[in-house]
Amino acid sequence: MQYIEQLTKKSFLKMLIAALIIGFMFFFTQDVIFSNYSTNITNEFYKVTDTHKQETSSNLIYLFAVFFITWVAFFGYLFFLSKKQQDIMRDVKELENILSQDKSKNI
């Protein structure tokens, strides 16, 4: 239990996981992105013809665009949240200063 408690306190763990996600994204997708055609069509029902090969390979860019835009949006929003958090911390410090000034005036 103490070990889990320690893990939750460490923010670097979150950063490590985020880095792992990005790493795995590129690891998993590099074959699909950089190849002319995906070779994972195993199901007989979904076999494609040569004419389809041309079409599907040209559509890879659309799939990657969706993948990229989705993650940019999520990471962008998380960045916006971290900026918000910084603003809140600044406000808290400002309030602390106001309180300490009021206290010194009363003394």
Place this chain on the structure above:
Amino acid sequence: MINIKKFISSTLFLISSLIFLLNIYLIFIWVPTELNQGIAQRIFYFHVPIGWLGMISIVVVAIASFTHLITKNEKWDNLAYSSAELGIIFASLILVTGSIWAKPIWGVWWTWDPKLTTTLILWFFYLGYLMVRSYSPIGIQSKQYSSVIALIGAIDAPIIYMASVWWRSAHPNPNIPTDLDNKMLITFLISLISFTILYVYILNKRYNLKKIESKIDAIYRTIN
């Protein structure tokens, strides 16, 4: 003593990360390619869960707004605002990912299809909600105005869902085909679960921040 809220948040993040890694593997490597649409069909594994969460967000905003109007409890308004902020991201992503899919399949980036049009209306509702909150003077009135916008916006959610049934639409009917390949079904469901967990995680984060923001605003108002 372990902080329960932090533990839940970290667990959600961990589960979300792991399930997304699996999801990426499934979408890019494991799932078979569809015969007619080719690789572009895999966009659905992003587009449909995002669409689902775009609609869930407005329902959450509406329920929280309605409860806020009745109880006047600040926490419901915080939840509504947090969900609206996430909702506009999802609504924007629905439109963008849908357009990217439409280009290779329909040959156009945009068409005035009923589902697309009603989704665009939803996007405007989110925008209206957030604009009222940003530009109205701080206080109870802006919260009430935005709550009303959310309630009207929520009417759009079932209309989007049923658009392809009620009107002639290029979108398929909102049901999973019975002859869908098992691998496709599994990938779709895992994608749906992973995006939903991510939504809950980010909503929880935003809600906590909004709660602190509201408290600080209240303190400033008391001081001034």
